[in-house]
Amino acid sequence: MNQHGYVVRKAQSIDESSAQAETMADIGEWIMVGLNWDKLLNPQRRKDKARGKSIERSAKTAEHRTELERDHDRILFSTPVRRMQDKTQVFPLDPHDSVRTRLTHSHEVANMARSFGTALVYVYPEELKLPQSVVAERNVPALLEAIGLAHDLGNPPFGHQGEDAIQSWMKARVPEIFEGLDEAALREDFLRFEGNAQAFRLLTRLQIVNDSFGLNMTYAFLAALMKYPSPSDKVNKKVLARKKFNYFQSEADIAEEVWAETGLGEGIRHPLTFIMEACDDIAYSIVDVEDAAKKGLVNFDRLAGFLEFEGAGDACIESVLTKAKEQHHEFRAQSLSAAELDDITMQMFRVNAIGVMIVAATKAFAENLPAMMMGNFDQELMAASDANRLWSCLKSFAAKHIYPHRQVLEVELRGHQTIHGLMDIFWAAITNRKDPLDIGSKRTTPLHQYVYSRISENYRRVAESPDNRMPIRYRELQLMTDMMSGMTDSFAISMLDDLRKRGAA
Numbered sequence: 001m002n003q004h005g006y007v008v009r010k011a012q013s014i015d016e017s018s019a020q021a022e023t024m025a026d027i028g029e030w031i032m033v034g035l036n037w038d039k040l041l042n043p044q045r046r047k048d049k050a051r052g053k054s055i056e057r058s059a060k061t062a063e064h065r066t067e068l069e070r071d072h073d074r075i076l077f078s079t080p081v082r083r084m085q086d087k088t089q090v091f092p093l094d095p096h097d098s099v100r101t102r103l104t105h106s107h108e109v110a111n112m113a114r115s116f117g118t119a120l121v122y123v124y125p126e127e128l129k130l131p132q133s134v135v136a137e138r139n140v141p142a143l144l145e146a147i148g149l150a151h152d153l154g155n156p157p158f159g160h161q162g163e164d165a166i167q168s169w170m171k172a173r174v175p176e177i178f179e180g181l182d183e184a185a186l187r188e189d190f191l192r193f194e195g196n197a198q199a200f201r202l203l204t205r206l207q208i209v210n211d212s213f214g215l216n217m218t219y220a221f222l223a224a225l226m227k228y229p230s231p232s233d234k235v236n237k238k239v240l241a242r243k244k245f246n247y248f249q250s251e252a253d254i255a256e257e258v259w260a261e262t263g264l265g266e267g268i269r270h271p272l273t274f275i276m277e278a279c280d281d282i283a284y285s286i287v288d289v290e291d292a293a294k295k296g297l298v299n300f301d302r303l304a305g306f307l308e309f310e311g312a313g314d315a316c317i318e319s320v321l322t323k324a325k326e327q328h329h330e331f332r333a334q335s336l337s338a339a340e341l342d343d344i345t346m347q348m349f350r351v352n353a354i355g356v357m358i359v360a361a362t363k364a365f366a367e368n369l370p371a372m373m374m375g376n377f378d379q380e381l382m383a384a385s386d387a388n389r390l391w392s393c394l395k396s397f398a399a400k401h402i403y404p405h406r407q408v409l410e411v412e413l414r415g416h417q418t419i420h421g422l423m424d425i426f427w428a429a430i431t432n433r434k435d436p437l438d439i440g441s442k443r444t445t446p447l448h449q450y451v452y453s454r455i456s457e458n459y460r461r462v463a464e465s466p467d468n469r470m471p472i473r474y475r476e477l478q479l480m481t482d483m484m485s486g487m488t489d490s491f492a493i494s495m496l497d498d499l500r501k502r503g504a505a
Helices: 014-024 046-050 067-076 079-086 102-123 136-150 160-171 184-191 195-206 219-225 249-262 271-294 300-310 315-332 338-374 388-401 406-431 446-453 457-464 472-486 489-501
Strands: 008-010 030-032
Touching (some): 046 249, 067 136, 067 219, 102 338, 136 219, 160 406, 184 249, 184 472, 195 219, 219 271, 271 300, 300 315, 300 388, 338 388
């Protein structure tokens, strides 16, 4: 086992090393055990495997879709995707229609990921050396588009501030709410509450609760979706794959099943996960700035001045800025208003910057794929690319000139207060019941009974199920976080108002 927790072994012979080098380029004497594209792109589904049903990789059904193409379509038509239209990306409850929500952000990440996959398959076939059996031309772009669309499904309302609010509510009530949860991982699931883990739970457990398989996604999809294939008690900020966690203890058995079917394991990322992460990084680093400009918080001149100072001498920054300034000069001749001129210049800056960053990231992926397949690649793809400085400067600009803005902080505070208020009310309704051992038993007051009835039926069904193997206290806490994560921004605010009017404190 190497320093990152990857299982490796030495080649048994010179012939074996040579054979692997033909497939994975020059990888030296170490070979990853069991990591290959046939398993990484496994199109089997958990429900089908449980029923003994085999799956074809190619599109042989009447619909002519591959299983990974069907994954994308299942996600696209699911209810959690529609909810993202009223979930915060950066600016909560923004009245400006053109400012991005979590849904528009996810569509943009999905679009970039699909394009990334298409470029890889057609521009870098020798570096990838994908076997014909995986139908790479269709399945790689489809899988990347699907995980790009799904990567934020588990985020609670009000963006990352929502995660912080849930975590802080939990931490303020230690130790009374953790009675009976002796294992560290059971407690850390809530103290470190994580939207990535909630997305995994949503897709494998909560959505369409007529059985225990959720949306019944393919093993390839579930494996590639996991940015942080680690449990909550093994978070390590110094290791990329363990910076956060990607499954709760309630889904630990599913994670292990996914790894067994794809040749992965705890702490081992699917190679395509690096691409999804890069597309997410590119999207938020650029479009957050564009949205801030739409709101009048920053403008192109301010951004250009920052990049010229912080990124002096960087080829990517200079090429993007040179083109943006040329276009800005051309637009001036069209007698546009100052606002229109800045708006269209920022749009073209975004187009040019994304193009440069995607090309750089695609090249970096092809160059570092052998290390990914061995477990020796432990950095974000953008950080390893030629566009690292551009990416870093854009993030720094947002951190200094956008996120601390009073307009952002005021609405974030409202979101924080809304989530804490709802959690107080729901926790009282969940725990104040007549039978402590039966979550579904009658509540002690009519108000608590009403509040409990407002929790989504499918979440209650999972928590109350006799097949749920988790401790009672864990199920109570998870029922609350399931409900909180499923809310949209507007729904959370209106529900808190409604419950308070009815006497809930």
